[in-house]
Amino acid sequence: MNGVEAMAPWLTVLIVVPLAAAALLWAVPPLHRLARPYAMVVSLVELALALVMLTDFDMAAAGTVQLTETHAWIRQLGVSYALGVNGLSLALILLLVFLVPIVLLAAWREHEVAADGEKVERRQAGFVALVLALEALVVGVFAARDVFLFYVLFEAMLVPVYFLVGSYGGPKRRTAALKFLLYSLVGGLIMLAGVVAVYLAGPGGEQGFLIDSLAGSLETSVWGERLLFLSFFIAFAIKAPMWPVHTWLPDTAQQAPPGASVLLVGVLDKVGTFGMIALCLPLFPNAVEWAAPVVIALALVSIVYGGLLAVGQRDLMRLIAFTSVSHFGFIVLGIFIRDQVALTGAMVYMVAHGVATAAMFLASGFLTRRGGTQEIPAYSGMQKVVPVLAGTFLISGLALISLPGLSGFVPEYLVIVGTFRVSVVAGVVAVLGVIVAAVYLLLPYQRIFTGKTADSLTEVPDLGVRERWVMVPLVLAMLALGLYPGPVVDAVTPVADGLAVEQPASISDAAEEGSAQ
Template sequence: MNAMNEAALPWLTLLIVVPLAAAAVLWLVRPLHKVARPYGLAVSLLVLLGAVAMTTQFDMGAAGEVQLTELASWIPQLGVSYALGVNGLGLALVLLSVFLVPLVLAAAWREQEAVPQGAVLERRQMGFVALVLALEALMVAVFAARDVFLFYILFEAMLIPVYFLIGNYGGPRRRTAALKFLLYSLAGGLIMLVGVVALYLVGPGGEQGFLIDNLVGNVETSVAGERLLFLAFFIAFAIKAPMWPVHTWLPDTAQQAPPGASVLLVGVLDKVGTFGMITLCLPLFPEASRWAAPVIIALALISIIYGGLLAVGQRDIMRLVAFTSVSHFGFIVLGIFIRDEVALTGAMLYMVAHGVSIAALFLVSGFLTQRGGTQEIPAYGGMQRVVPVLAGTFLVSGLASLALPGLSGFVPEYMVLLGTYRVSIVAAAVAVLGVIIAAVYILLPYQRIFTGPTRPTLLRMPDLGAREKWVLAPLVAAMLFLGFYPAPVIEAVRPVAAGLAITQPSSIDTADGGTLPAGAVEEGSSK
């Protein structure tokens, strides 16, 4: 760990302990059950303020280095440490996590009102809030973990609150969806566990044998051994991401999960997969990452096209949004394994931008289905006249998802495509098809739901209320901010990308055989 960047206060531990302790207190103290919703919202806002205060202690001039570090011996006999710290990417994902949690709690304020009043309603509200707060603590912890074993424990522990959020608060087939999610995730985690154990055996060992900083450059194994280790970690991350062909748990889960759980699952938790690829796969197994890159790039391209085409044909709006994420994660993985600095930077920015736009899509779709009583797209029509604010928010969120200039998706998608083009024109050309398909899978459902004649049964549907507008307003503001001024996030993640890229901007060959100077890439990435 980098002691020179150690924080005066244990900021990361505080961001983990506060929501986790608050969840336990809420669960155990019965009088708090009656005020679970305001209690949870207050705690999540406190955590958000703490994260903002922590950010002021982060040196953006050294965003490529791990900062705000904490290190303590945990199980020295096994080489396990309690090690926390964040670089620019980790900080961005921690901020994304704590930004979305209060919005999820506020959006779900009235979700349990169909339950009869009394103790049952209070227990359900308390359970939902406690699970979300516990999940918040685990999200912060996993993005800050700097010990491989600690990362694995957190990677698996996140399954518990998500499983219960889906299984207890989801749709009619929630238990089946929750079980499918759990089985896929446990299968990936079991494969990863084999890799974790083997990694310690071929690493430097000792009381801090699982520290990422100690493992980088010190994994001594054969070429075949490194490739097997890489695959053990990558398969788990590909399931979490999700990538084709191990993505099939996501549409079923998103269809049955409550909208808030889908926001945290797809907007944040699935980023653990791509975060793991960047933080563990690339630096720990550099040669194996190069060896596997052609196949992974091909799988990413399939994900882009396949996810987009499947989204076009969906009748269920939540499944549609889930399949769009399969396509978007294809862009992120493409940017990671093309190993170009601009593309890698774009992929990291994409992780943040996608988290914002997909959160808005899931929440506004949830608001729509709560009013209409169904997630089936053909059941709607002409809703723009009835709920204009809801329709406008859906359109803005969708346009951000399809990378309209001026919204959050444009700059990262442009950077991924630009970096990919400099390495492989063919891969870039295939990926561009995903941009075209995105216009179809966003604009077509908008046309079906919000334009045309209005169904008589829907004429009295209420538009977004004040609370719902306050929930969506920060997301729209974030989409506009990332669209017009993504520089702060780029400044945070670009040094991380520079340390992992194989192809640097100053040595990228153009299609006509020439070489572009670094300044040209900087100019292109800022446009």
């Protein structure tokens, strides 16, 4: 697809602003005292810039790459600094810039762990600087139109996540951070081999790594294409994460601070499924068709296995992590079933899940800070003590299990409808995952919030003003995506049109029917 040049370098600005702000915060110690308001202002400026950028994006042509910037970077290697967005990448960037100020507000009172004021300020400054740096890198990943640039940013974003988990997480944070890093680096090294091989199999030249140059022009054997596909897919499956390469996620989510979990599961893990859509589908179409049956089977295992393991968890954060394994199974299923309705649902699912899982992690974080533990059996009867917190937890959970009227319903409905159009067996297994989802949400809610309140928890305060302002935009977003998903569906449908094997005319009808129900 030919890119449409940006009137202004919006994407570069969205990368530079938080990255420069993070660097300034690290370089100027006097700013540490103002780290939290400073970072909040930067994140709100970033959100405002993204909304202004949105006015330059032509929704009628959301399937084409727009706001492009292309400059030579390493001419001898064919590497370009090439950015651009279509409807999907734009939606994911907007999700990211929406969540970052919420994460910063949620963490406003965290990391106050030392009596020495200077040390506390330095610790808080480090946290918010890492969040801003991560925001910049993830914007770059979603906007990259050069495979080499994508790879560099894909690996670079591991650094702030490692330090967010390893420096600010729970008692086993270093082990969890190292496990996350090792899994990701193994996937990245496999992908690096594929990146080099893709260039050698492509047309070469000064822009030899451009995705648009590589799509449809790889000169390789049947098995060569399949090996290239696997080199990318394995890295993306680890990042997503899919069964059986998912085991880093529960440990990381258990030890990470809630804000880091929001960015990790709500946004960063979407880089895996985004990579499948943005790179695997256009670059290796024949290999995708070859691998689809196995990938669909793995996705179905992820749906059911992730849900069943979530049911058996005692740790609340591990439970949410396993629900995400199940949800990513739905997304991957929608991508590889190759039906337009299902693929559109998978793309909408990426946005809807990001909002709902953010709300769930933050609500759970507010609860565990009050109770002093993440162990579910330690709680009971909390609804009587913290009714607002109980309500936000329930709404978030219902959105995760795709209750009609909330964010998860329409995308899950589209994925299942599209799956049934291709395979009844796969559709039935996916529906079993929906049934399991009701159990893994309602059972912990019953254990934590109903029954007799433990004596040690009777004086626990409900959500304060700041915490309510954290949850309000997330609840509104879940309702908006549930009751009026049209803008997101319209943004990603043209992208699905160009990638799905089948392109039925019924997508609008299916989306409207799902919204109505």
